[in-house]
Amino acid sequence: MRKPTELSIYFLCQALSIETFYSCYGAQCSFSMNSFFSSGGREKKAEPKSPVDDQSHIPWVEKYRPKNVDDLVYQNEVVAVFKKVLGGSDLPNMLLYGPPGTGKTSAAIAFCRQLFPSQELFRDRVLELNASDERGIQVVRTRIKDFAHRAVSKARSPFKIVILDEADAMTSAAQAAMRRIIEKYSKTTRFFLICNYISRIIDPLTSRCAKFRFKPLPTQCQLERLLHICKCENMNISEDALTTLIVLSEGDLRRSVMYLQSLSCREHVTSDFIFAMTGQIDEKVVRELILACHSPNTDRILDSVESICRAGYASRPLIDLLYEQLLDDDTLKDIQKCAIFEKMAVIEARLLDGADEYVQMMDLLFCIQSQFCNK
Numbered sequence: 001m002r003k004p005t006e007l008s009i010y011f012l013c014q015a016l017s018i019e020t021f022y023s024c025y026g027a028q029c030s031f032s033m034n035s036f037f038s039s040g041g042r043e044k045k046a047e048p049k050s051p052v053d054d055q056s057h058i059p060w061v062e063k064y065r066p067k068n069v070d071d072l073v074y075q076n077e078v079v080a081v082f083k084k085v086l087g088g089s090d091l092p093n094m095l096l097y098g099p100p101g102t103g104k105t106s107a108a109i110a111f112c113r114q115l116f117p118s119q120e121l122f123r124d125r126v127l128e129l130n131a132s133d134e135r136g137i138q139v140v141r142t143r144i145k146d147f148a149h150r151a152v153s154k155a156r157s158p159f160k161i162v163i164l165d166e167a168d169a170m171t172s173a174a175q176a177a178m179r180r181i182i183e184k185y186s187k188t189t190r191f192f193l194i195c196n197y198i199s200r201i202i203d204p205l206t207s208r209c210a211k212f213r214f215k216p217l218p219t220q221c222q223l224e225r226l227l228h229i230c231k232c233e234n235m236n237i238s239e240d241a242l243t244t245l246i247v248l249s250e251g252d253l254r255r256s257v258m259y260l261q262s263l264s265c266r267e268h269v270t271s272d273f274i275f276a277m278t279g280q281i282d283e284k285v286v287r288e289l290i291l292a293c294h295s296p297n298t299d300r301i302l303d304s305v306e307s308i309c310r311a312g313y314a315s316r317p318l319i320d321l322l323y324e325q326l327l328d329d330d331t332l333k334d335i336q337k338c339a340i341f342e343k344m345a346v347i348e349a350r351l352l353d354g355a356d357e358y359v360q361m362m363d364l365l366f367c368i369q370s371q372f373c374n375k
Contacts, residue, residue: 064228065109067113068114074218097194097197100254101217107214112125127161127162128163137173139174144162147160147162148162159190160188161190178191183208235260283321289365293369296369301369322368326341332371
C-alpha cells in the first residue's frame, strides 16, 4: 500500500499542471514523486509462476528418445546415409518401413534436429504430419503443397523436409497426388515417408524414394538401452525381469520402455507380476487349453473357456499364442494344422466384425478338439 503523503501528491498532480506543481512545491517532493512513479503507481499483484519444466513428468518414451543420429541403434544403413548427408551429401526422398517401435520416427526427427539445430530453423524447415489423422487428398493439396512451395535460403541447407508418419494410412488418392508434388518441388523439398507396411504404399511413390527397412531390435540392444534407463532413473531391477519385458515386447523398444516405466513404482518385480501388469497371457494357460482339446469331453473345454473369460484375457492374443503352440506340435499332421489355422483366420475376421468372444473361442476350441480326436 502507498503512504498517504505519496497518494496525496499523486492526486494533486492530476489537478495541477506540472509547471504549477513544481513552482509551488519545488524539489521537496522529488524523492516522493520518483519513488511513486518508478514503482508503477501502485503495487502489482504477483503473477503466478509458470510450472517448472520437470523432467520427471515426461514419459520415458519421450525423455529417452534419441537426440541425434549417433544415438540410433541397430539401423546401420540409414545411420550411414544420415551421416553422409550431414557431411554435405545430397539427401534423397526416404521411405522408412518396419515393425512398430524400431526407431523410424525417432530416426527422422533426430536427423532433422541435427541438420537444423535451432528451434526456429527446425520449425521453419520441417513439417511433421501424422497421416493417420490427416490422410486425405485435401491435406496434400493444401498443407503439404503450400509448405513445399515456400522458398528457402541456402544459408545452411538448400531444402525443407516433410515427415509423413503412418503414411500407409493415406488414401490411394492422396498417395497419387503426392507423386507430382515430389517431382515438382524436388529442388527445395525432401520427403520422409514412414510406415509399418510397405505393401500399402503405391508403387509410383516407392520408386521415388530410397527404401530402408528397420529391423526388430535384438534382445541385447534392447537390454543395453533398458539398463541405461534404469541407471539414469536409479531403478533396481534384475536382468531376468528385463529379459522377460523384452520377450513380451517382441522387438518393440517403445513398448519395452513403457513397460519399464510402469514397473518403476515397485521395489520387487517378478515375472508373474510382469505378466499381470502387461496383460500378457501365460503360456501355462495356453498349454492347459490344448490339453483340454485332447480330451473328447466337451465339458472340459466349456470350463476352460469360462475361466479364460472370467480372467479377462483378450481373444486375439490368445489365438496368436495358440497358433504358435500348434505350429510346433508334432502330433498334428500338416493337413490338420491347415484346417485349424484356416478356422483361426475366420474367427479373427468375425472378432473384427464385433462377434461375441465367448462363442468364437468355443467354436475354435471345438475345431481343435475335432482335429486331435480324429487322427
